[in-house]
Amino acid sequence: MGSENFSTFLSVVDLRKSFGGVQALNGLSFTVESGTIKAVIGPNGAGKTTLFNVISGVFPPNTGSIAFDGESIEGKKAGEIARLGVSRTFQNVEVFGRMTVLENVMVGRHIQSRAGIISAGLKLPRMRREERQIREGARDYLKFVGLEHKAGELAGNLPLGEQKLLEIARALATEPKMLLLDEPAGGLNTRETEGLAALIHRILERGITVVLVEHDMNLVMDISDEIVVMNFGEKIAEGKPKEIKNDPVVIEAYLGEEVDYSDL
Amino acid sequence: MEKSNSKILFALIIFLALFPVVVLNVRAIGHYLDVMIFVGIYSLINLGLSLLMGYAGQISLGHAAFFGLGAYSSGILCTKLSLSPWLAMVAGVCLTALVAYIVGVPSLKLKGHYLAMATLGFGVIVYIFFNEEVALTGGPSGFSDIPGLTIFGLDLNNDLYYYILVWSLVLLTLVFSLNVINSRIGRALRSLHDSEVAANAMGVETSRFKVIIFVLSGAYASIAGSLYTHYVGFLSPSSFDLFLSIKLVMMVVVGGMHNIWGALLGTWLLTFLGNEWLHVFRDFDILVYGAVLLAIVMFLPEGLVGLTPKMRWLWKRS
Ligand SMILES: Nc1ncnc2c1ncn2[C@@H]1O[C@H](COP(=O)(O)OP(=O)(O)OP(=O)(O)O)[C@@H](O)[C@H]1O
Ligand SMILES: [Mg+2]
Numbered sequence: 001m002g003s004e005n006f007s008t009f010l011s012v013v014d015l016r017k018s019f020g021g022v023q024a025l026n027g028l029s030f031t032v033e034s035g036t037i038k039a040v041i042g043p044n045g046a047g048k049t050t051l052f053n054v055i056s057g058v059f060p061p062n063t064g065s066i067a068f069d070g071e072s073i074e075g076k077k078a079g080e081i082a083r084l085g086v087s088r089t090f091q092n093v094e095v096f097g098r099m100t101v102l103e104n105v106m107v108g109r110h111i112q113s114r115a116g117i118i119s120a121g122l123k124l125p126r127m128r129r130e131e132r133q134i135r136e137g138a139r140d141y142l143k144f145v146g147l148e149h150k151a152g153e154l155a156g157n158l159p160l161g162e163q164k165l166l167e168i169a170r171a172l173a174t175e176p177k178m179l180l181l182d183e184p185a186g187g188l189n190t191r192e193t194e195g196l197a198a199l200i201h202r203i204l205e206r207g208i209t210v211v212l213v214e215h216d217m218n219l220v221m222d223i224s225d226e227i228v229v230m231n232f233g234e235k236i237a238e239g240k241p242k243e244i245k246n247d248p249v250v251i252e253a254y255l256g257e258e259v260d261y262s263d264l
Numbered sequence: 265m266e267k268s269n270s271k272i273l274f275a276l277i278i279f280l281a282l283f284p285v286v287v288l289n290v291r292a293i294g295h296y297l298d299v300m301i302f303v304g305i306y307s308l309i310n311l312g313l314s315l316l317m318g319y320a321g322q323i324s325l326g327h328a329a330f331f332g333l334g335a336y337s338s339g340i341l342c343t344k345l346s347l348s349p350w351l352a353m354v355a356g357v358c359l360t361a362l363v364a365y366i367v368g369v370p371s372l373k374l375k376g377h378y379l380a381m382a383t384l385g386f387g388v389i390v391y392i393f394f395n396e397e398v399a400l401t402g403g404p405s406g407f408s409d410i411p412g413l414t415i416f417g418l419d420l421n422n423d424l425y426y427y428i429l430v431w432s433l434v435l436l437t438l439v440f441s442l443n444v445i446n447s448r449i450g451r452a453l454r455s456l457h458d459s460e461v462a463a464n465a466m467g468v469e470t471s472r473f474k475v476i477i478f479v480l481s482g483a484y485a486s487i488a489g490s491l492y493t494h495y496v497g498f499l500s501p502s503s504f505d506l507f508l509s510i511k512l513v514m515m516v517v518v519g520g521m522h523n524i525w526g527a528l529l530g531t532w533l534l535t536f537l538g539n540e541w542l543h544v545f546r547d548f549d550i551l552v553y554g555a556v557l558l559a560i561v562m563f564l565p566e567g568l569v570g571l572t573p574k575m576r577w578l579w580k581r582s
Contacts, residue, residue: 056465057464058461058464058465077464078461078464078465078467079464079467079468079469082465082466082467083467087465087466088465090461090462094459094461094462095458095459095462096454096455096458096459096462096463097458097459098454098457098458099451099454099455099458103451103454104455106448106451107448107451107452107455107463107466107468108466109448110448110451110452110466110467110468111466111467113448115447115448115449116449117444117449117476117480120443120444120447120448120449120450121440121441121443121444121447122440122443123443127447130448131447131448134448167462170462170466171465174466174467
């Protein structure tokens with residue numbers, strides 16, 4: 001993307017979502033500029049994963065609106081949102097455990113292919129060609145995250161760190177314009193986390209906007225362009241990493257919890 | 265197709281080719297050819313049921329109804345309207361697919377036991393329909409004199425020819441199903457099984473695929489029904505009751521529902537057990553079925569095909 005001026009890509013306005021008595025999102029608003037990394041941080045239970053679930057269409061918000069790339073997407077189905085160019089990974093990894101690593105990424109190519117049941121069942125030439133493209137494309141994404149040597153293994157047998165990478169490859173395979181990463185560094189060691197930071201930069205270089213939920217503050221401060229801080233479903237601060245680091249409201253929200261964020 | 269699949273397919277074709285040669289030369293088991301025709305007919309249903317249960321993760325206790333719809337479509341169209349049997353078969357498939365679609369769209373929104381109940385209810389309704397619509401279906405006593413099949417003037421009313429016809433259709437259906445399993449649709453279905461939320465996020469249209477597979481499995485069952493009708497030449501509702509639906513599910517589970525070959529193995533085993541080897545038990549056969557099912561669920565949740573890795577391991581050790 002490079003030189004063009006940044007424009008609002010995602011805008012979330014007054015989002016609310018409750019589960020029974022729990023107000024997981026309580027009037028949250030923020031925007032993400034195209035081509036940037038925005039981090040969303042906050043204590044456990046702040047509503048970060050709920051935010052991702054609402055944006056990606058796992059469930060609709062109670063009220064509020066979400067505009068992505070000029071289209072309003074709140075309440076749309078997950079598949080429609082994926083087709084509009086939003087993809088994601090999951091905090092508690094959701095790889096397809098009984099499929100191979102390569103097949104996982106091939107599922108990521110689903111919306112970029114179209115063979116129906118008849119052409120698949122009859123193996124029409126058009127479908128064979130498409131199948132080859134799916135396979136080759138999937139291999140490229142595996143290579144991109146550095147997992148090509150695991151292509152034939154069952155995804156469920158990979159260690160956690162590699163499952164997280166696999167989820168990123170699978171999400172990239174949908175060719176998203178925006179990628180939502182939910183705690184990609186959770187469970188990674190220091191070296192793996194450094195690799196992840198480099199990977200996120202390469203994703204950005206591909207012109208993909210990144211929204212990152214992460215507890216690893218070093219990573220967040222290091223790679224984010226901007227940070228939104230949430231607590232109890234509300235935004236309590238927003239700004240550049242430097243500003244957030246020294247924001248008394250943020251410090252209080254975190255101190256109130258007495259948790260060591262470096263290893264969450 | 266994957267290499268292991270082509271190998272098994274090849275072995276199956278050899279077995280199918282040798283089967284009549286052996287059986288027709290040994291008087292005591294000459295009628296096994298007839299049993300094998302039924303194995304083929306039920307296999308056709310169970311290939312679809314295996315896709316539905318093992319790959320789409322949905323259970324149906326109503327597949328006897330789809331089987332019956334195909335059978336009655338052929339029976340009624342051929343005797344009352346004197347339609348060509350092949351046209352009647354196609355009409356049956358269209359009707360059954362339509363019914364499967366209408367039933368599938370609302371019921372596939374249900375989960376687990378509720379889906380089982382919904383399909384069971386559907387099966388019972390169709391069964392009652394076969395019994396009560398006397399003018400159309402002949403009621404409880406059914407109707408007979410259904411013509412046999414001919415192809416290019418060749419009369420297929422002969423066990424060997426019918427065996428070849430039925431098993432050719434099974435093989436075609438099998439290859440079609442294997443192709444589906446190894447396509448983006450098969451992957452989408454398998455992914456659904458492992459993580460529905462991730463599959464959705466990848467744009468897999470969960471409900472749409474469940475319905476497509478339900479309709480496809482209904483269509484398979486309908487073809488099986490038409491083949492059944494023309495083979496036995498006689499129809500009555502009792503051939504399409506709830507017990508058959510349960511038996512079909514059992515065949516798939518016993519063979520191994522996460523593997524399409526399991527459907528064939530289970531069908532073969534239970535059909536021979538039921539038609540041939542369980543006669544000693546007479547009316548207690550349902551107890552034997554129950555015991556077999558229980559044993560499989562408890563000790564072999566992957567079904568009989570789940571044994572193959574274990575056997576390979578033993579083989580390597582010895
Ligand atoms: N599907 C759900 N059903 C019921 N309650 C939910 C659901 N999802 C989230 N919640 C509740 O909403 C609140 C916000 O949860 P959420 O998972 O969004 O927090 P989070 O910021 O991602 O926390 P963490 O950092 O621990 O991942 C919590 O109180 C949680 O228990
Ligand atoms: Mg979370």
